[in-house]
Amino acid sequence: MSEGGRRSHTGGTALVTGAAGFIGSGLVRRLLHDEWTVVGIDSFDEFYDPALKRGNVAPFEADPRFSLVELDIRDTGELGRRLDRDVTGDIDVVVHAAALTGVRQSWSRPIDYYDVNVGGTAAVLELMGRRSIPHLVLVSSSSVYGINPDVPWPEDALPQPVSVYAHSKLAAERLAAQAAAGAGFSVAATRLFTVYGPGQRPDLAIANFAARMINGEPIPVFGDGSALRDFTYIDDIVDGLRAAMDYTGRPFEIFNLARSRPLELRHVITALEQLLDIEARVDYRDTSRGDVPRTWGSIEKSGRQLDYRPATDLEAGLEASLPWFHRLADLGICG
Numbered sequence: 521m522s523e524g525g526r527r528s529h530t531g532g533t534a535l536v537t538g539a540a541g542f543i544g545s546g547l548v549r550r551l552l553h554d555e556w557t558v559v560g561i562d563s564f565d566e567f568y569d570p571a572l573k574r575g576n577v578a579p580f581e582a583d584p585r586f587s588l589v590e591l592d593i594r595d596t597g598e599l600g601r602r603l604d605r606d607v608t609g610d611i612d613v614v615v616h617a618a619a620l621t622g623v624r625q626s627w628s629r630p631i632d633y634y635d636v637n638v639g640g641t642a643a644v645l646e647l648m649g650r651r652s653i654p655h656l657v658l659v660s661s662s663s664v665y666g667i668n669p670d671v672p673w674p675e676d677a678l679p680q681p682v683s684v685y686a687h688s689k690l691a692a693e694r695l696a697a698q699a700a701a702g703a704g705f706s707v708a709a710t711r712l713f714t715v716y717g718p719g720q721r722p723d724l725a726i727a728n729f730a731a732r733m734i735n736g737e738p739i740p741v742f743g744d745g746s747a748l749r750d751f752t753y754i755d756d757i758v759d760g761l762r763a764a765m766d767y768t769g770r771p772f773e774i775f776n777l778a779r780s781r782p783l784e785l786r787h788v789i790t791a792l793e794q795l796l797d798i799e800a801r802v803d804y805r806d807t808s809r810g811d812v813p814r815t816w817g818s819i820e821k822s823g824r825q826l827d828y829r830p831a832t833d834l835e836a837g838l839e840a841s842l843p844w845f846h847r848l849a850d851l852g853i854c855g
Contacts (some may be wrong), residue, residue: 531555533611534765535603535653537593537644538562538618542719543659543712545576546758547615548586554762557585559607561599561618563592568722569853576719593618593640599647611651613765616644617659619689622723623810626684637688638695645699655706656696657764662713662750662778662815664690671782671816675711675774683810693774700771707771708764713778713817717754717837718844722853725785726751726838729800730792730845731853738803745786745802748814752779753832753840763826778817779830788834795838796845 534551538544539560551558560577564570580586589602603611620629620636641658648656665673666680681687693709700707720727729739760777767773789800822828832840 531557532613533557533559533607533609535559535561535611535614537614537616537640538659539588540564540573540577541617542576542721542754543715543757543761544615544617545719546717546754547617547761548577548580550758550762552580552583552585555585558587559603559611560586560588561593562588562590563618564590565592572722572853594636594643596643596646599643600650603651611653613655613657614644614648614653615657615659615761615765616641619659621685621721623663623683623685624808626688627809630684633684633688634691637685638691641692641695645696645703648705649699649703653705655765655767656700656708657761658693658696658707658709659761660693660709660711660774661686661689662711662776662817663812664693664711665815667812671814672780672818673776673816674818675776675821682812685810697772705771706767706769707773708767709772709774710761710764711774711776711817712757713750713752713776713815715752715754715757716841718841719754720841720844722848726788726792726841727845727848729789730796730841731848733792733796733798733800734846734849735852738801739789740803740805741785741789742805742811743785743807744804745784745789747785747811748782748816749785750778750780750782750815750817751788751834751837752777752830753837756830756832759830760822760826760828763828767826769825773825775822775826775828776817776819777822777828778819779832780817780819782814782816783834791834791838795835795842
């Protein structure tokens with residue numbers, strides 16, 4: 521029996537949750553380019569300036585193939601009513617990117633993180649069953665691997681999550697797996713590794729460091745800078761999500777979306793110094809609870825089953841992100 525295949529889509533109707541976020545808006549842009557009809561859902565309720573998220577979707581508003589539903593995905597009644605009113609025809613696939621994100625922030629809000637990340641996923645699964653939507657791409661996180669020392673991590677590596685956020689994402693995966701087994705739709709769970717690029721949240725390391733350096737501010741580094749991260753450029757992530765949308769294999773499958781070339785954080789700082797021609801002033805701090813020493817994903821399976829081929833090296837990704845870094849610096853938004 522084949523491990524699975526891929527359908528060929530040059531259009532269709534997709535529902536994207538978290539459509540105004542960094543990942544979601546990048547995918548919406550690609551889908552509209554590929555002549556999909558897209559229904560975006562976002563609550564604009566996050567811990568960074570919602571004006572940035574509204575700016576992410578502003579370019580799509582003139583496109584008749586795009587509609588934005590502003591609500592909380594956990595409000596299943598209103599969501600169903602809005603879709604009944606605004607969507608004609610069938611929805612081919614859901615990409616569920618909406619979540620409360622961030623390892624450090626999750627410790628102070630464990631109830632909220634489980635409510636949104638697990639309860640929100642349950643709401644999406646219920647919606648799919650009611651509307652007979654055949655396929656879900658669940659956006660998960662490399663954080664579920666936690667402190668597993670056996671790198672690079674294949675998808676069947678033992679999860680060892682060490683934060684509330686990571687536990688909530690793993691619970692969402694397991695819930696989706698159970699639903700797929702009993703509800704007649706398929707799920708491709710994608711574990712994303714340290715995504716960066718234009719539109720990156722201002723609290724995340726690369727955007728945060730760059731904006732602070734431009735403004736002459738010190739950059740906060742937790743630990744000594746030796747932590748390894750599998751930095752993956754947004755366009756490569758979107759390529760992987762698009763491929764996962766077309767996956768036609770087993771009812772539930774997990775795919776790593778990574779660059780699979782981990783770099784030390786201090787290497788990234790040096791690359792930013794060279795790009796910006798600014799010497800970083802580093803504010804070293806104690807390692808934060810929930811941080812892990814490394815992330816490193818194997819992409820053998822994703823390459824084999826999704827034809828996933830990430831191609832963007834760090835220096836090229838940083839160069840492409842330069843206008844975004846300057847925008848954040850001009851706005852004084854450094855996370």
